[in-house]
Amino acid sequence: MELVMSLSIEILTAILATGLLIIGLVTPKDQRRGIGYLTTAGLLGILGATLFMNNVDKTLLDGMYIIDPYSTFFKQLFLLAAILVSVGSYDYIRRLGYNQGEYFSLLVYATLGMMILASAGDLITLYLGLELMTITFFILTAYRKKDAKSSEAGIKYVILGAMSSAVLLYGLSLIYGATGTTVIKDIAAALQQDIQPIMLLGTIFVLVGFGFKISAVPFHMWSPDIYEGAPTPVTGFLAVASKAAGFAAMIRLFIIALPALQSYWVVIVMVLAAFTVLFGNFVAIPQTNIKRLLAYSSIAQAGYLLFGLVAYSALGVAAILFHSILYVFANLGAFIVVIAFGNHTGSDEIKDYSGLARRSPLMAAVMLLSLLSLAGIPPLAGFVSKFYLFTSIIDKGYFWLAFVGIGMSMVSVYYYLVVVKVMYMGEPPEDSEPIKLPVSIQAALYVTMFITVFFGIYPSPLTNVALSVAKAFFPF
Amino acid sequence: MITLNHYLILGAVLFCIGLYGALAKRSAVAVLMGIELMLNAVNINLLAFNRFLTPDKMVGHVFAIFVIVVAAAEVAVGLALVINIYRDRSTTMVDDFDWLKW
Numbered sequence: 102m103e104l105v106m107s108l109s110i111e112i113l114t115a116i117l118a119t120g121l122l123i124i125g126l127v128t129p130k131d132q133r134r135g136i137g138y139l140t141t142a143g144l145l146g147i148l149g150a151t152l153f154m155n156n157v158d159k160t161l162l163d164g165m166y167i168i169d170p171y172s173t174f175f176k177q178l179f180l181l182a183a184i185l186v187s188v189g190s191y192d193y194i195r196r197l198g199y200n201q202g203e204y205f206s207l208l209v210y211a212t213l214g215m216m217i218l219a220s221a222g223d224l225i226t227l228y229l230g231l232e233l234m235t236i237t238f239f240i241l242t243a244y245r246k247k248d249a250k251s252s253e254a255g256i257k258y259v260i261l262g263a264m265s266s267a268v269l270l271y272g273l274s275l276i277y278g279a280t281g282t283t284v285i286k287d288i289a290a291a292l293q294q295d296i297q298p299i300m301l302l303g304t305i306f307v308l309v310g311f312g313f314k315i316s317a318v319p320f321h322m323w324s325p326d327i328y329e330g331a332p333t334p335v336t337g338f339l340a341v342a343s344k345a346a347g348f349a350a351m352i353r354l355f356i357i358a359l360p361a362l363q364s365y366w367v368v369i370v371m372v373l374a375a376f377t378v379l380f381g382n383f384v385a386i387p388q389t390n391i392k393r394l395l396a397y398s399s400i401a402q403a404g405y406l407l408f409g410l411v412a413y414s415a416l417g418v419a420a421i422l423f424h425s426i427l428y429v430f431a432n433l434g435a436f437i438v439v440i441a442f443g444n445h446t447g448s449d450e451i452k453d454y455s456g457l458a459r460r461s462p463l464m465a466a467v468m469l470l471s472l473l474s475l476a477g478i479p480p481l482a483g484f485v486s487k488f489y490l491f492t493s494i495i496d497k498g499y500f501w502l503a504f505v506g507i508g509m510s511m512v513s514v515y516y517y518l519v520v521v522k523v524m525y526m527g528e529p530p531e532d533s534e535p536i537k538l539p540v541s542i543q544a545a546l547y548v549t550m551f552i553t554v555f556f557g558i559y560p561s562p563l564t565n566v567a568l569s570v571a572k573a574f575f576p577f
Numbered sequence: 578m579i580t581l582n583h584y585l586i587l588g589a590v591l592f593c594i595g596l597y598g599a600l601a602k603r604s605a606v607a608v609l610m611g612i613e614l615m616l617n618a619v620n621i622n623l624l625a626f627n628r629f630l631t632p633d634k635m636v637g638h639v640f641a642i643f644v645i646v647v648a649a650a651e652v653a654v655g656l657a658l659v660i661n662i663y664r665d666r667s668t669t670m671v672d673d674f675d676w677l678k679w
Contacts, residue, residue, distance in 0.1 A: 225640050232647045239654050243661060252662045253674045259655040260608050260671070264599050266651070267615035270644065271592055274619045278585075278626035283636050 107159055107168055110151055110176060111216055117143040118209035125202010133201040137191040140205040141184055144212075148180040158573070160222060164284040167222035171574040174422055174566070175219035175349040182342040182429045183212045188545045189437040190334040192444050197245065197332075204244060211237040211338070215346035219353075224273045224283040227350050231269075231314070234346060235262050238339060242331040254330025261313070261323040269310020275303030276358075285358040292361040304362055307354065308369055314347035315403045317373045318380040328396035333443055336392055337436030340399040345425045348406055352418060355410065356575060363413060371411050375505050377404030382509040386516045391439055392449050394516065395432070398475060401513060402428055405490055405506060412493035419571035420493045423564055424486035427474065427556060431483055434471035434549030437542060438464045445536050451520055456529030461536040465524045467546045472517040474553045477510045482556040489564070584625030592618035605659045605669045609652055616648045 105112065117140075125136055151173055158169045187208060194204050214234030221227035239262065243255025277283050279300040280291035292300070312320040328336045355366060381401030388394040402424075409421035441464060442457070443449055458465035474483035487510065491503045538546070556563050591614055598611025620641045627637025663669050 225636075225643055228640075229643060229647065232651065236647075236650055236654055239651075239658065243658050246661050247665075249662075249665055252658065252665055255658045256605060256655075256662050256674060259651075259658055260599070260605065260612070263609070263612045263651050263655065264596075264615070267592075267595070267612055267619065270616065270619045271622070274588075274622040274626070274640075277637065277640070278622065278630065281626075281631050283640060 104161060107157065107161055108166075110147060110154060111213060113147050113150060114209060114213045114216060117147065118206050118213060121202055121209060122206040125200070125206060128202070134195065136202050136205050137187060137194065140187045140209065144180055144184045144187060144209070148177060148184065151177050151180065164286055165223040165226050167220055169573065170570045171353070172220040172349070174570045175345065176216050178345055178426050178429055179212050179215045179219070179342050181426075182338060182345075182433060183208060185429075185433045185437065185545055185549070186334050186338045188541050189337065189433070189440045191541055192539060193332065193334055193440055196444065204241070207237050207241050208338070211241065212342070215342055218346045219349035221350060221353070222285050224277065224285070227354065228270060228273065231350065232266060234343060235266065238262075238335070238343060241335045242327055242339070244332050244335065250330040251332065254327045257323060258327045265310050265313030265320070268306055268313075272303045272306025272310060275299050275306065279303060285354060288358040289360060292359070296361060301362065301365060304359060304366055305369070308366060311347055311351045312373060315344050315351065315406075316400050317403055317407065318376040318400065321377070321380070321400050324400060325393050325396040328399075329390060329392045333392065333436060333440045333449070336396075337433050337440070340395065340436070341429050341432050344399065344403055345429070348421060348425065352410060352421065356413070356418070367411060367413060370407055371499070371502060374404050374407035374411055375502060377401065377407065378506055378509045382512045385513070388516070389451055390449050391451050391454070391520065394451065394520070395435060395439070398513065398517075399432065401509065402432075402475065405487060408490045408494050408502065408506060411499060411502065412497050414493060414496065415568070415571045415575045416489065416496065417493040418575050419564070419567040420486065420489035422567040422570060424490055426563070427482040427486050427553070430549045430552045431471045431474040434467045434546065434553065435475075437545050437549070438468045438471075441536070441538055441542050451523055454520065454523050455527030456533070457524040460529050460533055461538065463538065463543065463546055464536065467550050468524060469521050470550055470553050472520060474557070476514045476517045478514070480554075480557045482553050482560065485557060485560040485564070581625055581629040584621060588618045588621040588625065591621065603670050603672055605671055606656075608671060609655050609659070613648060613652065616644055620644055
C-alpha cells in the first residue's frame with residue numbers, strides 16, 4: 102500500500118493516459134473537443150498532487166525506483182510542459198480532424214515515460230522509461246500521416262532513435278558486465294576498485310547514446326529535420342521536455358553511478374558542450390524556417406545545459422534545474438506563437454512573420470520576450486539562469502568554456518533579433534487582417550510571458566528551490 | 578572451452594554487423610533489421626555476463642527480456658511508419674526520404 106502511495110503520481114498519469122485513449126474511442130466524432138480540455142485538467146490535477154511529494158525521499162523496489170526532490174522537480178517540469186503543449190494543441194489537432202483522443206493519450210504517455218526516466222534508479226528502469234518516451238514520440242512525430250514531411254520525419258526519427266538506443270544499451274550492458282549490477286547506487290560502490298577498460302568503453306557508449314537524446318553535436322543531425330517535420334506542438338514538447346528528461350537521467354547516471362570515472366567523462370562532455378554551443382548558434386544564423394531556427398537554438402541550449410554537468414558541483418546541477426525550467430517557458434512561449442501563427446496562416450517561414458506586431462501585438466511580444474530570454478538578455482529569466490551556468494564552470498576554472506558560452510550568446514542575439522526585426526519593422530501583407538487568438542492560447546501566452554519576466558526580476562524563490570534540490574542530490 | 582570472452586567477441590561482431598547494416602543499407606526495412614541485430618548483440622552480452630559473473634542473480638536475464646519486449650514494440654512502430662511512407666511515395670529506400678534537407 103505504501104508502494105502504491107509513493108508511486109501515486111505515475112499511477113495517476115498512467116490512468117489518465119489510458120482513460121483518454123478509451124474516452125477517445127467511445128465518444129462520437131463531433132464531441133471529441135472536450136478531450137483536450139480533459140487532458141489539461143487531468144495534468145493540472147496531477148501537478149497539484151506532486152506538490153505534496155516535494156519532500157518525499159524514498160528508494161523503492163530494491164533501488165530500482167527513486168522518488169526524491171530531484172525527480173519530483175523534473176516531474177513538475179514535465180507536467181508544466183505537457184500542460185502548455187496540450188493547451189497549444191487544441192486547435193491544431195482539431196484541424197487534423199482525426200484521432201484526437203489518441204493524440205492526447207500519447208502526449209500523456211510520453212510524459213509518463215519522462216517521469217520514469219527522471220526517477221530511474223536502475224539501468225533497466227532507465228531504459229524502459231527512455232523507450233516509453235521515445236517510441237511514443239516516434240508516433241507523435243509522424244502524426245500528420247498524410248503530410249509527406251511529417252511521415253518522413255517520423256521514419257528518420259525511428260531509424261536514428263532506435264540506433265541511438267541500441268548504442269546506449271550496448272554501453273549499459275558493458276557497465277553491467279564491469280560491475281555485476283544494474284542498480285545505479287551499487288555501480289558507484291562496485292567502482293571503488295580499479296577501473297577496467299570495458300567500463301570506459303561502456304561509459305563512452307552511454308555518453309554517445311545520451312548525446313543523441315539531448316541532441317549534442319555531433320549527434321544532433323536528426324533534430325532539425327524532425328523538428329521541422331513534426332506537428333508543431335510535438336516539436337515544442339520534443340525540444341523542451343524530452344531534452345530535459347534526457348538530462349535528468351544523464352545527470353543521475355553520471356554523477357551518482359560514475360563519479361569514479363569523472364576525470365574521463367568530463368573531458369568528453371566539455372568538448373561536446375563547446376561544439377554544441379558553437380555549432381548550434383552558428384548554423385541557426387542562415388535559417389529561414391522558424392521551426393528549424395528554434396531547433397538549432399535548442400541544440401545550442403543543450404550545450405549550455407551541458408556546462409552544468411561539466412562543472413560537476415551542486416551549483417552546476419542547480420543551474421541545470423533552473424535553466425531547464427525557464428527554458429520550458431521561454432521555448433514553449435515561442436512555440437505556442439508558432440502554432441497559433443501556423444493555424445492562422447499555414448506557414449512557418451520567418452518572412453511571413455512580417456508585421457506580426459501590428460496583426461497581433463500579444464504574439465509578437467511573447468515571441469520577443471521568449472527569444473530575448475533564450476538569448477540571455479537581462480532582465481529576463483534566461484539571463485539569470487545563464488549567469489548561474491557560467492558561474493558554475495568559472496568556479497571550477499574552465500574560463501575558456503565560459504568565454505565560448507558568452508561569445509556564442511552574443512551570436513545568438515543576432516539571429517533572434519532577425520526574427521524580431523521582421524515582426525516589428527516589417528510591413529504586414531496587403532490583404533492581412535488582425536489575428537484572433539482563442540482564449541486558451543492567450544492564457545498560455547500570458548503565463549509564459551509573466552514567468553519569463555517575473556523570474557528575471559525576482560529569481561530567488563526558484564533559485565532557492567533549485568539549490569536545495571541540487572544540494573540534496575549532490576551533497577559533496 | 579568457451580569462455581566469457583568468446584561470447585563478448587560474438588556480441589561485438591554482431592553489434593558491428595548490425596551497425597554497418599543500419600548505416601549502409603538503402604532499404605528502410607533492412608535498416609530496421611540492422612538495428613535488431615544491434616539489440617540482439619546486447620542481449621548476448623547481457624546473458625553472457627549474467628552466466629559468467631553473477632550466475633545466482635537473474636538481473637541480466639530480466640534485462641534481456643525487457644530489451645526483447647521493447648525491441649518488438651520499436652519495430653512494430655517502425656514498420657507501421659514504413660508502410661505509411663510507402664503509401665505516400667511508393668518507395669522504402671532511405672535515399673528517397675529527402676524532402677527535409679539533412
